[in-house]
Amino acid sequence: MDLQSHPQPELGRLEQIVSQFLLKSLHIVLDSRIPSLRPARDRSGNVSGISRVRKSDKWFSLQLGDRPAALDNLHFWHRNLMDPMIIDIILVREGSNSSSSMDNVYSTAAVGTSVETVIERWVVQYESPRLMATPTGESSATYKKIYKKLIILLRSLYSTIRLLPGYRVFRLLSSLTQSYDFDIIYKVSSFTEPFSRAEEEVMKHYSFLPVEALSGRLCISVTYHQTLSDFNLEPLTAFPPTIITDYVGSPAADPLKAFPSSEKGIRATSFPLRGRGVRSPSSAPFQRPHSWTSGGHRAAPFTPNQPLSGSPPAFRMPYMPYDLPTQPLDIYGHGYQLSPPFSPSQSPSPPTYFSSSNPMYSRFSSETAPVTIPLPLVGRGSRYLSPNSSDPSRHSLPPLSPRSTRHDPSSQESPSGNRSFRKTEGLRIGEYSGTTNNYSGQKVLKDSKDDSGRFSGLLSSSGSPRIGFSRCSSRLSFQDDLDDCDFSGPFDVDDVDTTDSHASQNLDGKRASEFPSLAFPMTGKSPDAAVGVLVNMLRRAPPLRQDPSCCSSHSLKTEPEGEAGAASEFFMARKTADALEELRSYKEMKDLLLSKSGAHVVTREET
Amino acid sequence: MNCEACDLKELELENFQIREVLRCILHTIVFHRALGLVRPKDIDLELFEITYVQCGDAEVERKINEKIDQFISWVEKHPNKKSQICLSFYEVKNKQASWFTNKIERRSWEYWYINLNVAQHPKAHSSKSHHSKAVVDPGESASEDRSLRRAALEASLREVLFQIIKFVNEKKDHIPSIPSAEGVSFPYEITIPSSSDSAFGMDMFKRMLQSGHPTMLS
Numbered sequence: 001m002d003l004q005s006h007p008q009p010e011l012g013r014l015e016q017i018v019s020q021f022l023l024k025s026l027h028i029v030l031d032s033r034i035p036s037l038r039p040a041r042d043r044s045g046n047v048s049g050i051s052r053v054r055k056s057d058k059w060f061s062l063q064l065g066d067r068p069a070a071l072d073n074l075h076f077w078h079r080n081l082m083d084p085m086i087i088d089i090i091l092v093r094e095g096s097n098s099s100s101s102m103d104n105v106y107s108t109a110a111v112g113t114s115v116e117t118v119i120e121r122w123v124v125q126y127e128s129p130r131l132m133a134t135p136t137g138e139s140s141a142t143y144k145k146i147y148k149k150l151i152i153l154l155r156s157l158y159s160t161i162r163l164l165p166g167y168r169v170f171r172l173l174s175s176l177t178q179s180y181d182f183d184i185i186y187k188v189s190s191f192t193e194p195f196s197r198a199e200e201e202v203m204k205h206y207s208f209l210p211v212e213a214l215s216g217r218l219c220i221s222v223t224y225h226q227t228l229s230d231f232n233l234e235p236l237t238a239f240p241p242t243i244i245t246d247y248v249g250s251p252a253a254d255p256l257k258a259f260p261s262s263e264k265g266i267r268a269t270s271f272p273l274r275g276r277g278v279r280s281p282s283s284a285p286f287q288r289p290h291s292w293t294s295g296g297h298r299a300a301p302f303t304p305n306q307p308l309s310g311s312p313p314a315f316r317m318p319y320m321p322y323d324l325p326t327q328p329l330d331i332y333g334h335g336y337q338l339s340p341p342f343s344p345s346q347s348p349s350p351p352t353y354f355s356s357s358n359p360m361y362s363r364f365s366s367e368t369a370p371v372t373i374p375l376p377l378v379g380r381g382s383r384y385l386s387p388n389s390s391d392p393s394r395h396s397l398p399p400l401s402p403r404s405t406r407h408d409p410s411s412q413e414s415p416s417g418n419r420s421f422r423k424t425e426g427l428r429i430g431e432y433s434g435t436t437n438n439y440s441g442q443k444v445l446k447d448s449k450d451d452s453g454r455f456s457g458l459l460s461s462s463g464s465p466r467i468g469f470s471r472c473s474s475r476l477s478f479q480d481d482l483d484d485c486d487f488s489g490p491f492d493v494d495d496v497d498t499t500d501s502h503a504s505q506n507l508d509g510k511r512a513s514e515f516p517s518l519a520f521p522m523t524g525k526s527p528d529a530a531v532g533v534l535v536n537m538l539r540r541a542p543p544l545r546q547d548p549s550c551c552s553s554h555s556l557k558t559e560p561e562g563e564a565g566a567a568s569e570f571f572m573a574r575k576t577a578d579a580l581e582e583l584r585s586y587k588e589m590k591d592l593l594l595s596k597s598g599a600h601v602v603t604r605e606e607t
Numbered sequence: 608m609n610c611e612a613c614d615l616k617e618l619e620l621e622n623f624q625i626r627e628v629l630r631c632i633l634h635t636i637v638f639h640r641a642l643g644l645v646r647p648k649d650i651d652l653e654l655f656e657i658t659y660v661q662c663g664d665a666e667v668e669r670k671i672n673e674k675i676d677q678f679i680s681w682v683e684k685h686p687n688k689k690s691q692i693c694l695s696f697y698e699v700k701n702k703q704a705s706w707f708t709n710k711i712e713r714r715s716w717e718y719w720y721i722n723l724n725v726a727q728h729p730k731a732h733s734s735k736s737h738h739s740k741a742v743v744d745p746g747e748s749a750s751e752d753r754s755l756r757r758a759a760l761e762a763s764l765r766e767v768l769f770q771i772i773k774f775v776n777e778k779k780d781h782i783p784s785i786p787s788a789e790g791v792s793f794p795y796e797i798t799i800p801s802s803s804d805s806a807f808g809m810d811m812f813k814r815m816l817q818s819g820h821p822t823m824l825s
Contacts, residue, residue: 058644061642061643061644061645062644062645062647063644063645063646063647064647144784148642148779148782148784148785149779151642152639152642152775152776152779152782153776155638155639155775156639156772156775156776158647158660159635159638159639159659159660159768159772160769160772162649162658162659162660163657163658163765163768163769167658168656171658208776209776209777211779
C-alpha cells in the first residue's frame, strides 16, 4: 500500500519524499534491467504516448510510465525507511554445462539446473544516524532544495544505468528477433549476503554523491560486473521460432529439400517418397528440414544416432534454425536439446552409416526402384503389372525379391553391418513415427502404392500401419527383412489410404486376375497380344480365390493349369508361408467384400 | 551564487562522428539540467554502443541540431583544428533600466566546455596520409587505424559521459531555483567557434564580462 494511493497525512513531507525516492529508484532500476516489467514501449523503446500523466509518475519530474505491479508489492519499504533497499540483478543461465569460469567463481545456484549470478547490486538507502523524527519548523525552501537535488540524483541514476554493462544484457533480452538461453531476474531485499572476495575482484563499485536530507542522507550505490563477456551471452537463434508446417512425411513438404541423392548409396531401400524428388548429391543428406535430419545435417558425424531419438517432434521448433545450413553448430550448443538425436555417434563408420543409417533417406531414395523389378520375371508384362501391383496382392510380392536383390548391390555399398543396423533401427524409426504422426507412414503407403502395390501391401498387412511402416520401411529394400513382416490385411492399405482410387479399383477388379495374369506371359504369345489378353483377363477376373463356378470369368476356368504352372514358378521366389498367408488375407478380403456387395462385384466383372 | 564550469575531456574524432558525439554530450548535459517534468527518451548511438538520454523536448532537439550543423560547417572551413563548444546555463535578471542601459542581464551559473579535435584522417592511397611511408597495403592498415580510433573514441565518450554525471552530482548548490515546471527549466545557450579563432576568443571574453564572473575551471 503505497503512499500515493493511500496517503497518510501523519507522515511528514520528508518521509514522503524518501519513500517516493525509494520507489522511483526501484522503478528506474527494474525498468532498465527487467524486460518483463517494462510497460508498453514504442519502437525506440521509449514510453509510448501517455495522454494523462499519473500523479505518482510526476514525482521527481521524471515520467517513466505506469509503475509495474511488482513494485506495488514491494511497499514494505514504507514500513521502515531506514532499511536499505538492495536490488540484485541476477543473470540466470542454463545448467552446469557452461564452461564459463565465472560460474565457478560466483554462482549462487547451479548444478544441473541453472546458474544464477548477481551482475549488479544496487543499494538505495536513507542513512540517518538517529531515529527519524518528524521534522518541525523546516521551511518549504529546504524541502524544495532537497527535492531538487533528488531530481538531479535520479537523473544521474537514469543516465548511469544505461552506461553500465548490464544495460546491454537488458537490451539483448528485450530484442524480439532473437532468443537467448539466459534471463535476468531481480531480487529486492533489505539484507543480502555480501559478495565473496573473488566476486569483488571482478566487480566495480560506483556511488552517487549522497543528498543531504535534514537528519539523514539519501544514498545510491551500485556494484557491478565490469564486463559480461565471460558469460558467453550468445543468442540462440537469429530467427524467432516458427512452426514448421512441412513436417516429416507431409505431402506439402518440399521434396527437393527432403531427400538426398541416390548417389549416396541410399537407393537400396525403396521408400516411396523417392519419386517426389531427388536432391543433389552434394548437399543431399544435410538439408532436410525435418528435425532429425536437419540435425544430422548440422552434425554429420552424428547422424548414426538420429534414429535413436524418439523426440524430434518435440524439437521441431528448435530444429527450425537447423534448416539453415549456415548456422554454426556452437550456437545451439547450449540450451537446445536438438543435439541428443544427433549426439556424437559411436558408430565406427559414420559415412556408411549416413547412407543407410537414416532410414528415411534410404527409404526415400529408392522409391521408384520397385517398378522395374518385375522385368526379370515377366518382361513387359511386369510393367503393366505396376499399376496392378498397387493392389495389395500377394502377387506383387515376388517382384520384391528381384527388386530388393537389384537394389542390394547399391545398398551393399555400405557395409553389411548397415543392414543389421537398418533392421534394428527400423523398429525404432517406426516408434518414432508412431509417436509423432502417421503422416509419413501414410504417405509412404500412398506413394508406395503408386509404384508398387507390393510395398503398400507389405505396409498394410502389418499389425498396425505404424508398426508396419516401421518394419517395412526399413525392410522394403531387403528381402530378409520382408520375411519377418506380418501382414494381417492388405486392405489396411485402403483403410489407411483412401485417396488412391486407382489402387482400390485394382483391388476390386483385378486382384483375382493378377495370379493368372502373371502366368500369361509364360504362354509364349507376342508381347502385345499378351498385354491385350491380360487386360481382358483382368477385367473379367473373378473375385480372389472365389469358387470358379460362381464366377463368370472364363480365364480362371480355362487357365487353371497355366495358372498353377505360373503360380508354381511365380512363387518360386517366395516362401510358401508368405504366399499362404497372403492367400488367407485375400480370402478374408474377398469374404468381406462379398458380404457387403457381392452382387455388385459380379456385375463389375461382367462389364 | 557561484558559477561552475566543467571542462570535459578532449575527444579526437572525425567529421562523420561529430554529429553523434555532440548530440550525445549536449543532450546528456541538458537532460541533467532540465529539471522540469520530462519524459526521458533513450537514444542509441549508431556509431557506438552507447545509449544516452534526451529530455524529450522538441525545441531542445531543434536547437541542438541547428548548432551542430553550424559547427560542422565551421569545421569544414577549418579542418584539422581543435575546437571548443560551450554550453552555458544562465538566468535572466531584469536589470533596472537606467539612462544608458535597458538590457536584460544574463547571469550564467554554469559552463560546459566540450573540447573536440576533429582530424580528417586520409583514406588509403592518399598523399596526405599521416603515415607517410609507402604502404604496400594501406587499406588494411587504414581500416585498422580507424577501428582503433573508433574504439578509443567510444571509450573516451563514455568517460566524458561519466564525467558529466559526476559533475552534476557533485555540484548542485549553485543551481538556482527551478523557474519552470515543464521541460527545460533553465535557459541555455550553445556557443560554437565563430569564423575565426580570435573572434571565438572575443566571444568568450564578452560572455565573461556579461556574466560578471571569471570562468572557474573545476
